[in-house]
Each structure stands twice: as structure tokens, then as C-alpha cells.
Amino acid sequence: xxxxxxxxxxxxxxxxxxxxxxxxxxxxxxxxxxxxxxxxxxxxxxxxxxxxxxxxxxxxxxxxxxxxxxxxxxxxxxxxxxxxxxxxxxxxxxxxxxxxxxxxxxxxxxxxxxxxxxxxxxxxxxxxxxxxxxxxxxxxxxxxxxxxxxxxxxxxxxxxxxxxxxxxxxxxxxxxxxxxxxxxxxxxxxxxxxxxxxxxxxxxxxxxxxxxxxxxxxxxxxxxxxxxxxxxxxxxxxxxxxxxxxxxxxxxxxxxxxxxxxxxxxxxxxxxxxxxxxxxxxxxxxxxxxxxxxxxxxxxxxxxxxxxxxxxxxxxxxxxxxxxxxxxxxxxxxxxxxxxxxxxxxxxxxx
Amino acid sequence: xxxxxxxxxxxxxxxxxxxxxxxxxxxxxxxxxxxxxxxxxxxxxxxxxxxxxxxxxxxxxxxxxxxxxxxxxxxxxxxxxxxxxxxxxxxxxxxxxxxxxxxxxxxxxxxxxxxxxxxxxxxxxxxxxxxxxxxxxxxxxxxxxxxxxxxxxxxxxxxxxxxxxxxxxxxxxxxxxxxxxxxxxxxxxxxxxxxxxxxxxxxxxxxxxxxxxxxxxxxxxxxxxxxxxxxxxxxxxxxxxxxxxxxxxxxxx
Numbered sequence: 001x002x003x004x005x006x007x008x009x010x011x012x013x014x015x016x017x018x019x020x021x022x023x024x025x026x027x028x029x030x031x032x033x034x035x036x037x038x039x040x041x042x043x044x045x046x047x048x049x050x051x052x053x054x055x056x057x058x059x060x061x062x063x064x065x066x067x068x069x070x071x072x073x074x075x076x077x078x079x080x081x082x083x084x085x086x087x088x089x090x091x092x093x094x095x096x097x098x099x100x101x102x103x104x105x106x107x108x109x110x111x112x113x114x115x116x117x118x119x120x121x122x123x124x125x126x127x128x129x130x131x132x133x134x135x136x137x138x139x140x141x142x143x144x145x146x147x148x149x150x151x152x153x154x155x156x157x158x159x160x161x162x163x164x165x166x167x168x169x170x171x172x173x174x175x176x177x178x179x180x181x182x183x184x185x186x187x188x189x190x191x192x193x194x195x196x197x198x199x200x201x202x203x204x205x206x207x208x209x210x211x212x213x214x215x216x217x218x219x220x221x222x223x224x225x226x227x228x229x230x231x232x233x234x235x236x237x238x239x240x241x242x243x244x245x246x247x248x249x250x251x252x253x254x255x256x257x258x259x260x261x262x263x264x265x266x267x268x269x270x271x272x273x274x275x276x277x278x279x280x281x282x283x284x285x286x287x288x289x290x291x292x293x294x295x296x297x298x299x300x301x302x303x304x305x306x307x308x309x310x311x312x313x314x315x316x317x318x319x320x321x322x323x324x325x326x327x328x329x330x331x332x333x334x335x336x337x338x339x340x341x342x343x344x345x346x347x348x349x350x351x
Numbered sequence: 352x353x354x355x356x357x358x359x360x361x362x363x364x365x366x367x368x369x370x371x372x373x374x375x376x377x378x379x380x381x382x383x384x385x386x387x388x389x390x391x392x393x394x395x396x397x398x399x400x401x402x403x404x405x406x407x408x409x410x411x412x413x414x415x416x417x418x419x420x421x422x423x424x425x426x427x428x429x430x431x432x433x434x435x436x437x438x439x440x441x442x443x444x445x446x447x448x449x450x451x452x453x454x455x456x457x458x459x460x461x462x463x464x465x466x467x468x469x470x471x472x473x474x475x476x477x478x479x480x481x482x483x484x485x486x487x488x489x490x491x492x493x494x495x496x497x498x499x500x501x502x503x504x505x506x507x508x509x510x511x512x513x514x515x516x517x518x519x520x521x522x523x524x525x526x527x528x529x530x531x532x533x534x535x536x537x538x539x540x541x542x543x544x545x546x547x548x549x550x551x552x553x554x555x556x557x558x559x560x561x562x563x564x565x566x567x568x569x570x571x572x573x574x575x576x577x578x579x580x581x582x583x584x585x586x587x588x589x590x591x592x593x594x595x596x597x598x599x600x601x602x603x604x
Contacts, residue, residue, distance in 0.1 A: 029555075030487045030489060132551050141490070141532065142490065142531075142549065144491075144551055190358045191357035192357075236407055238408045238410070239363075244359065261490070263486065273360055274362050300361045302361070303416060304416060
């Protein structure tokens with residue numbers, strides 16, 4: 001009889017939750033989609049771990065996630081510009097992201113910190129999560145989804161039971177991961193652009209906006225040029241969508257994300273296109289961004305282009321060389337990140 | 352009715368029938384929603400993910416990889432024209448218990464004082480009206496209902512509460528609502544409804560639907576607690592609060 005293989009959450013870091021494609025079909029009763037903030041990262045992480053692209057993953061914010069395998073080996077894959085460490089009997093070694101790794105029982109994997117962005121997706125082979133209303137996605141506000149269906153975010157001490165995974169095959173790697181994309185965040189004006197002065201839309205795309213500390217799975221509150229309403233700052237509530245840019249009376253925009261309320265009473269000057277939402281959600285408080293205007297049709301073209309790029313990335317995933325030499329980790333770990341981490345007392349690279 | 356088609360990004364369209372709260376607009380919204388749901392279930396609207404009906408508009412979510420704005424709009428145009436003459440949805444009628452006493456009604460005295468009538472009169476006005484469920488939103492299962500009797504219409508509280516308890520029955524402007532979840536909120540709290548409005552285990556997780564009608568039946572603190580306790584048991588059936596079913600008081604009598 002084999003023992004149950006489990007992945008223990010030693011610490012979730014700043015915030016970590018189980019997410020998948022999200023919950024569709026219930027906005028009419030006030031239930032947002034939730035789901036992965038960056039679908040591309042989710043799909044790559046799953047592909048690296050040999051899982052269906054829309055399987056539940058651990059979405060990890062701002063690094064700090066620390067997990068330990070119990071009862072058997074666990075295959076994990078990390079997508080995102082993360083500094084990853086594996087801690088085993090032979091000590092601690094840094095591991096490049098954008099690859100899978102199989103850790104033995106008792107070994108730990110940690111996301112030490114993020115190189116850029118806020119989001120890393122961790123796919124776990126054998127992680128099966130019972131869906132609630134069609135999705136495993138955690139929606140804390142109404143207690144839906146997540147590891148035990150109660151809507152709780154991942155917390156220290158939780159143990160995720162993993163299904164017996166047969167023939168996992170070799171570990172995989174994405175040797176040319178996506179570069180950080182510095183282009184403006186694209187938006188489509190409306191649905192309530194006519195509730196603002198003519199200068200407001202120009203102001204929105206004309207200068208920098210700074211991400212404030214109020215940035216989470218519900219939305220990102222921005223700070224920048226004030227957006228003047230042309231009339232009342234209230235409307236009779238109508239539907240919001242992921243990407244809606246609400247502007248309350250004070251004139252500072254809020255971009256709504258996956259967990260946002262499904263309806264709202266503030267006019268929405270514009271909507272961020274779906275292809276750019278993951279990039280927006282990954283911006284850290286204090287970072288600045290610029291917006292640029294596109295039409296809805298251009299936004300749809302960009303969605304198709306984004307999909308083609310994601311497909312190309314997934315197609316480029318290769319088995320890791322059988323000799324076990326992780327060239328990528330040597331390059332990125334030692335040459336790029338090593339300088340930074342030499343100053344970090346906790347960091348003791350193996351090589 | 353002047354209909355406007357508004358872009359909500361690259362993956363959603365909002366069909367706006369008007370800009371006010373008006374049952375005639377809701378009838379058009381619900382008629383269009385029903386027509387789209389029929390097409391969807393027949394498989395005739397590929398790429399459309401879901402719809403979100405509100406007081407005065409319907410937002411259609413679609414997958415830009417599976418369809419496009421103009422294709423969706425082409426199918427919707429005749430439905431929109433027909434919906435403008437839609438009749439109100441034939442919703443269900445509910446009689447929901449509300450405790451208007453003590454801790455359950457933190458703002459009752461203040462509301463009565465502001466309006467200049469007795470607390471009993473506030474309760475009589477609030478429970479003496481049948482409300483239309485205009486829409487669900489803000490929180491899962493949160494019903495926006497109206498219209499309040501003229502005398503009960505107050506602006507939102509100047510200081511919103513950080514914590515409104517789940518089950519709170521509240522009023523603001525011309526509307527009344529029940530908070531299914533603890534949340535921040537700026538409405539005046541008149542009472543507490545012990546019937547859970549949202550349960551993910553049910554086939555229809557939200558008890559109420561847009562177009563339903565709701566009447567509130569005053570119950571005592573003890574009755575409210577008894578219903579709350581019963582609601583935690585496995586065989587609790589919220590359908591007992593449909594208007595055709597007898598109330599617990601009638602059962603006891």
C-alpha cells in the first residue's frame with residue numbers, strides 16, 4: 001500500500017490561491033469569473049508539468065510560496081520571472097523558472113522572490129480540485145472554490161492531496177520564455193466615455209499612471225492625471241467586465257480584474273483589452289504604466305495575436321536534457337541573479 | 352426607447368435601453384436576455400459566453416477567438432428590436448421573513464427619526480410593499496429590489512459601515528436589498544432576513560432571480576433565530592418561502 005502523496009504549504013507568501021480558467025455563466029447572479037489573472041502563465045506552467053492547459057494551478061503573488069513534498073515525489077513547474085530554490089538533503093540550489101522539476105519526499109520548493117512582475121504560476125502534477133459551480137478557482141469573498149471548496153486562499157499548514165501520477169516522463173523546459181513587454185496597456189474607449197469631459201480620455205492616454213498599494217485580484221487603483229466627469233459621477237448600476245476602468249468622483253481610475261464585483265455605479269471611461277490584463281495585474285505598486293487607445297476590432301486582433309504567441313511558446317517546450325545539467329539555471333541563476341543574491345544572507349547557491 | 356450599443360472592451364457589448372431605473376426598461380432587458388438564452392441553448396450563438404442583465408442594460412460576453420463583435424451584433428439586432436416591446440418577466444413571488452427588532456435593526460430608530468414617523472410605521476411601509484427584483488450583482492446573490500414607498504427614500508449613509516452583517520435587510524434611495532454576505536456597505540439597515548440567499552450547492556445558487564417579486568413578512572427575534580437554525584440543516588427547503596407556500600406562522604396556526 002502506498003502512502004498518500006501530499007504537497008504541504010509551509011507558507012503561501014504574500015498571497016497564493018488555487019485558480020483555473022474561472023467560473024463562467026454566473027455573472028447574472030453576481031458571481032465574478034475569478035480565475036488566473038495571467039492565463040498565459042497558467043497555460044505554460046501546466047504544459048511544463050504535463051497537465052491540461054486549464055488545470056488548476058497555484059497562483060502566487062509577490063513570491064514567498066514555500067512548499068514541501070510528503071509521501072512521495074512531486075513534479076512541479078513554475079511559470080513567471082521567479083527566483084526559485086529547491087531545498088533538499090544536498091543543500092539548497094537555485095533553479096531557473098520556466099521548467100518543471102521533480103522533488104523527492106521531504107524536499108522543498110520555494111519562490112524566493114520575483115525578478116519582474118508579481119505573479120508566478122505553479123503547476124502541480126496530480127493536483128485535482130473538486131470544482132464548485134464549474135471551477136476550482138478560489139473566490140474568497142463568497143467562499144467558493146479552492147483546495148477544499150470553501151473559498152479559502154492557501155494558508156500555512158494546508159496539505160494538498162495529489163493523485164497517483166504514473167509515468168510523468170522527463171522534466172520540461174521553455175528555453176526562450178516571454179520577455180517583459182514594456183508596451184502601453186491597450187484600452188477600448190467606453191462604455192461610458194461620454195460621461196467624461198473631452199480632455200479626460202486624452203489625459204488617460206497622455207501620461208503616466210502609477211499603481212497604488214490598492215492592487216489585488218479585484219482590481220488596481222491608479223494615480224495620475226485627474227479624469228473630469230462631464231456630469232454626475234454616478235450612473236444607474238450596469239455590468240462591469242474584467243478590464244473595466246471605473247472612475248469614481250475623485251477622478252482617479254480603478255481597473256477591475258478577475259474577482260471584481262459584476263456591477264457598479266461608477267461610469268467606466270474605457271476597458272482594458274483582454275490580451276493586456278495579465279500584464280496589468282502583474283504591475284507592482286509604485287510602478288507606472290501608460291495606456292494607448294485601440295478599437296474593439298483591433299483589440300480582438302490583438303487577442304488572436306496573443307493566442308498565437310502563447311501557442312508558439314507552448315509548442316517550444318522541450319524535455320530537459322537527460323544528463324540533468326540545467327544550463328538555463330547556470331546562466332540565469334549565476335550570471336544574472338547571483339549578483340543580487342550575494343547580498344541576501346538567506347541565499348546559499350550550491351554552485 | 353432609445354437603444355445604444357456600447358463597446359465594453361474587445362470581448363463584451365452592452366445593449367443599453369436607457370439610463371434610469373424603470374420597470375419598462377427592465378422588461379426590455381429581460382426579454383432580450385430570454386431571447387439570447389434561447390438561441391444559446393439551441394447552439395445558435397457560438398462564441399457567446401454569458402449575459403449580464405441589469406436595471407437598464409444587457410451585457411453580452413463573447414470569446415473574441417471564437418466569434419467577433421459584428422457577428423454577435425448581427426444576430427442580436429432583430430432580438431433587440433423585438434425586446435423593446437417586451438413584457439415584464441413572469442417571475443416567482445416570494446414572502447421572505449424579516450426580523451425588524453433589536454440588534455437585527457440597527458438603523459430603524461434613526462430612519463424613523465429622520466423621516467419623522469414611528470418605527471412601527473417604517474416597518475409597516477417596508478413590509479407593506481411588493482418589490483420587483485431588478486437585478487443581482489455587487490455580491491453573489493445580492494438582489495437590488497424596488498421601488499420603495501416614497502416616504503422611505505433616503506440617501507445612502509454619510510459614513511458607510513466597514514462591516515454589514517450577512518442577512519441585513521437594507522434601504523437606500525428608491526431601493527431595498529438583502530446582503531447575502533458580510534461586506535462593507537452604505538445602506539440603512541432595517542432588519543435581518545434569516546433565509547440564505549446563496550448556496551453554491553444548489554442547482555440555482557441564487558434564491559432570487561431578476562424579475563421575481565418579493566414581499567417581506569415581519570417575524571420576531573425568536574422566529575428569526577429558529578429559521579436561521581433550520582437553515583443550517585440538510586433538509587431545509589428555501590422554496591417554502593414561495594408565495595404559494597404557507598408561512599411558518601400559518602403552519603403553526
